Amino acid sequence: MNCYIDAGNSRIKAHLARRSQKDVEPAMIDWPPATEPDAVGALATRLEPLLVDEKGRSPKQIVLASVVEDRRREWLETAIAEICPQAQCRWLTVPRKCCHVRVAYESPEGLGIDRFCAMIEAHARHGDRPLAVINAGTAITLDVLGADGQHLGGLILPGWRAQLEALRVTTPALGAAVESLETGEGGAVSAEIPEATRRLGLGADTATAIELGRHWLLASGVNQMLAVWQERLADEGELLAVLSGGDAGRLVDLIDPAIEQRVEDDLVLSGVVRLARARR
Ligand SMILES: Nc1ncnc2c1ncn2[C@@H]1O[C@H](COP(=O)(O)OP(=O)(O)OP(=O)(O)O)[C@@H](O)[C@H]1O
Ligand SMILES: CC(C)(CO)[C@@H](O)C(=O)NCCC(=O)O
Known part of the structure; x- marks a missing residue:
């Protein structure tokens, strides 16, 4: 099982998928507010239902596309490591040409x-x-x-x-x-x-x-x-x-x-x- 994440400036959208699955079913959460003292903990609480399915299974690979600044990127990385420490994170970059x-x-x-x-x-x-x-x-x-x-x-x-x-x-x-x-x-x-x-x-x-x-x-x-x-x-x-x-x-x-x-x-x-x- 893989998870695909689009980390935007207002919200995070995620899709948990098996390799063969064609349809994308996004789930969405807000970022914790900048004033939140435990931003990583708050983010992990919000993120967990997106990363763990109803049978308690979590993804082996998490693919991330992010346009946020380094600080929130680090929150995301740390929260993911807390929820599913075995998952491998892959951050996408823009190639010159693809698809x-x-x-x-x-x-x-x-x-x-x-x-x-x-x-x-x-x-x-x-x-x-x-x-x-x-x-x-x-x-x-x-x-x-x-x-x-x-x-x-x-x-x-x-x-x-x-x-x-x-x-x-x-x-x-x-x-x-x-x-x-x-x-x-x-x-x-x-x-x-x-x-x-x-x-x-x-x-x-x-x-x-x-x-x-x-x-x-x-x-x-x-x-x-x-x-x-x-x-x-x-x-x-x-x-x-x-x-x-x-x-x-x-x-x-x-x-x-x-x-x-x-x-x-x-x-x-x-x-x-x-x-x-x-x-x-
Ligand atoms: N519940 C909501 N939470 C946040 N924004 C919302 C909500 N409902 C509608 N919006 C509108 O959607 C916009 C954010 O859209 P979206 O979630 O697609 O952006 P994003 O992907 O986080 O941002 P970007 O990709 O531009 O960094 C906000 O500017 C707001 O006007
Ligand atoms: C313009 C936004 C914020 C829209 O989400 C994002 O695509 C971004 O951070 N782009 C980098 C700058 C650019 O696309 O030229």
Whole structure:
């Protein structure tokens, strides 16, 4: 039995699998807060149900794809060693080329492993046409692939929560409005925006102005980028936008219906499994 882990900045996703298993069934946990005095212990408690199955069996090999800083990487390594000391950990790195995808970065190791895994999985699923692979996580990344698997490069944008966090830190006087959006009342604010206001795109109170601001920032950036690359790659076929990540459902609502689009929730973790099993 192997375990595949996608360690993102907000959450950790894991899939416990037998070698022959095809479907990826992700389980998800949050990182312990930075203020947690026993971060490793707290992480091990959260992680154990993901690593040990109902019969008490744990994996022989744990394959990890991580985009977090060294400190949380060490927490993860130590927590895993506590839960299943016999398991061998294998940290994936980005190769120049694998699974028919060739990385645009001059130094492939500089590219996020989550972006690479999402690209190889999207290309394996839809590789006969150009793709925009969009990962709407803590950061939103958007990578363009030619129909032949050549990565043409990408964009990194602050994600939904990160945009609020930036305003909270840099403009403290907006704190109350930001907090109303962050604490879930934000969901209510955004749900209560009347359809006409949504289309006009202007807020007449601070929380709505912030909510519509991030709506339009992402909608205009992403749609403009998709329109440009749809046109540039027209000779290779119609561009398909493949979305994954915690905010994929929100982002897909903002994408121009003229662009073909699909939400595929398990994209990164499936790509982790694909990369781990690939012959290189
Ligand atoms: N329960 C939740 N916990 C954390 N984030 C959530 C939750 N529900 C929705 N989200 C949204 O999902 C986003 C995180 O998505 P995801 O879990 O895919 O990111 P990640 O893989 O941890 O981050 P990244 O890969 O960008 O480092 C958050 O920015 C937030 O807006
Ligand atoms: C951009 C994020 C944070 C998105 O998860 C991750 O892919 C990452 O840390 N990337 C490294 C930098 C890069 O991809 O250029």
